[in-house]
Amino acid sequence: MAMTILKRCVRVPILLGVAFLAGCESDVTDPSAARPGRPQFVLLTPGTVVQVSAGYEHTCALRTDGSLACWGNNFNFDDGSHGQATPPAGNFAQVSAGQYHTCGLKTNGTIGCWGSNDWGQSSTQVGVFTQVSAGYVQTCGIKTDSTVACWGGVFWPQTPPAGAFTQVSAGGGHNCGVKTDETVACWGNNDYGEAAAPAGTFLQVSAGGLHTCGLTTEGTAVCWGRQHRRSSHAAGRYVHAGERRRLPYLRAED
Numbered sequence: 001m002a003m004t005i006l007k008r009c010v011r012v013p014i015l016l017g018v019a020f021l022a023g024c025e026s027d028v029t030d031p032s033a034a035r036p037g038r039p040q041f042v043l044l045t046p047g048t049v050v051q052v053s054a055g056y057e058h059t060c061a062l063r064t065d066g067s068l069a070c071w072g073n074n075f076n077f078d079d080g081s082h083g084q085a086t087p088p089a090g091n092f093a094q095v096s097a098g099q100y101h102t103c104g105l106k107t108n109g110t111i112g113c114w115g116s117n118d119w120g121q122s123s124t125q126v127g128v129f130t131q132v133s134a135g136y137v138q139t140c141g142i143k144t145d146s147t148v149a150c151w152g153g154v155f156w157p158q159t160p161p162a163g164a165f166t167q168v169s170a171g172g173g174h175n176c177g178v179k180t181d182e183t184v185a186c187w188g189n190n191d192y193g194e195a196a197a198p199a200g201t202f203l204q205v206s207a208g209g210l211h212t213c214g215l216t217t218e219g220t221a222v223c224w225g226r227q228h229r230r231s232s233h234a235a236g237r238y239v240h241a242g243e244r245r246r247l248p249y250l251r252a253e254d
Contacts, residue, residue, distance in 0.1 A: 171207025
């Protein structure tokens with residue numbers, strides 16, 4: 001499709017700056033923008049995206065019809081193509097982009113992963129899940145019995161603690177989860193205190209590369225681990241904690 005039609009779109013950068021939402025009448029792709037290992041970028045129709053997940057150098061979006069669209073780096077230059085930005089067909093309820101792999105929670109509760117599997121991070125999992133989170137070289141998911149399962153990640157211990165969880169986040173070499181009692185538990189690498197979760201009650205947690213941020217039940221943000229780049233945060237109330245390029249970010253309350 002010719003680039004000339006793009007003038008009908010209002011370009012609004014989303015996360016890694018290669019996808020745009022707003023002002024397009026239908027999904028648009030630009031073959032001229034494609035490069036080796038980087039799929040052509042996608043202009044997604046407004047109102048058709050329910051979730052976006054940004055990984056290390058690629059991003060994926062979940063459409064309202066359950067299909068996925070991904071763009072960005074599609075291979076590891078060290079050992080060849082991995083296809084982390086080439087999602088499979090099917091109906092999904094959630095997507096999570098990691099380092100060089102991506103995982104999606106299908107509408108039937110099973111998990112599908114694609115891309116790098118050097119450490120088993122994209123290996124097939126048996127069972128039904130309610131959430132999935134793709135990290136550096138590991139993946140974690142919450143099962144229907146609220147327990148956490150992790151796979152891959154041979155560099156640091158990936159065995160999650162016992163107990164029931166409502167949310168899990170896989171980071172660089174550590175993982176964190178919110179338990180049903182609203183406390184946070186972390187495990188894995190702790191070189192900078194990124195797995196040393198503070199006391200308190202939380203609604204959500206987001207594990208980054210070397211630090212972690214959590215959203216408390218009072219709407220305030222708490223971060224721990226390495227004070228690197230933008231890992232500090234301003235005072236105030238927040239409604240969401242997430243990751244960009246494995247660096248947690250916080251969205252302030254309106």
